Amino acid sequence: MSKARKFVIASLFKGEPKVDDFSIEKEELPSLKNGQILCQAEYISVDPYQRVYTHKVGATMIGPQVARIVESRSPEYPVGRHVVASLGWRDQTVISVVPTDGDTLPPVLVPDYGDLPLSLALGVLGMPGATAYFGLLDICHPKPGEVVVVSGAAGAVGSIVGQIARIKGCKVIGIAGSDLKVKWLKEELGFDHAFNYKTVNVEKALKEAAPNGVDVYFDNVGGEQSSAVVANMRHRGRISVCGCISTYNATKVAMAPVVQMHMVRKELKMEGFMVTRWVDQWDKAFKEMAQWIKEGKLKYRETVTEGFENTPDAFIGMLRGENLGKAVVKV
C-alpha cells in the first residue's frame, strides 16, 4: 500500500478560480488485481473545459494525463510504456485497463513518435490537436485561397487550426490576447495577419486584413469578438463553434451583438461540435500531424509548469491567457 496525491475542489469557483479553491488530499492505493496497472503521472493537462465541468465540492479535478506504467498485471500494458488517460489531477493511480465503469474510456498506449516529446499526447497529438483537425477540416472544408479566421489563435487548439489552414493553402488571420502572441503567430507560425483583441477594434482590423470578407471562422471564444467576425463573413461562409472561453469565468450572462441578420443575408452555416464525435479517427489525424511536424510544416509550443503542487497555478494561468500553445504541468 502506498499513498497518492490528488487535487479536489475545496470551494466552488466564483468567477476566476483561485488557488485556495483547490486542496491536496492523500489516498491509499490498493494492490493491483489482474487487468490493472499502476500509473505514475508525468504530464497533466490543464484545459478550459475543466473550468466548465467542475460543480461539486470534494470532487477530484478532472483531466487527462500522460503516465508511465510502473506496475502492471496486464500483458498488453507493460511496465515502462506510457498511457494517456483521464485520471484527473492525481500523481499516482491504479486503473483497470478495461474499465468496469461504462463512463470511463480505457487508457491508450502512447505510440512511438520517435524524438517527439511524450507531452504532445496532451496537445497537438492529443485531444486539442484532434479538435483543431476535425473541427476545421470536417466542419468548414477550407479551400485554397479562402480566408480563415481563428480566435484564441495562440492557444493549444487555435495555433494548430491556423497552421492546418495554411497547409491547405488558405489565407489565415489570427486573433489573440497579447502582442507577444501576435508576433509568434506572424513570425514563427506564418499567419498572414494577426492582431491583439485587447488593443485594437476587432471589426476594423478584420476589414483591413480581409477587405472582401471571411470564408471560414473557427470560434474558440464566443462573445463580442465572434459577433464582429460573423458580421464580416462572406456569402456562404462556414463557422465552426469550438468553444466560448470569453464566458467561462463570467458571473453574469454575457451579451454580444445579434448575428442572425448576417447569417440570413449571407446564408452562413454555423455548427458546434464535440471532438469526441471523431474519436475513432483521432489516430489518423495524429499520424498525419506527426508527419507534418517532422516535415517542418506544423510547429508546436508548450507552456510547461513544473511540479504537481503547481497544477492550480497552471490552470488559472491558462484561463488568464498566460500560455503560448498548450499548457501542461510536468509532474
Ligand SMILES: NC(=O)c1ccc[n+]([C@@H]2O[C@H](COP(=O)([O-])OP(=O)(O)OC[C@H]3O[C@@H](n4cnc5c(N)ncnc54)[C@H](OP(=O)(O)O)[C@@H]3O)[C@@H](O)[C@H]2O)c1
Ligand atoms: N468542442 C470541443 O470538443 C473542444 C475541445 C477542446 C477545446 N475546446 C475549446 O477550445 C477553446 C480553446 O481551448 P484550448 O485548449 O486551445 O485553450 P487555450 O487556447 O490553449 O487556452 C485558453 C486561452 O483562452 C484565451 N482567453 C481567455 N479568456 C479569454 C477571453 N475573455 N476572451 C478571449 N480569449 C480568452 C487566452 O488567450 P488570449 O491571451 O488570446 O486571451 C488563453 O490562452 C476553448 O473554448 C475550449 O473550451 C473545445
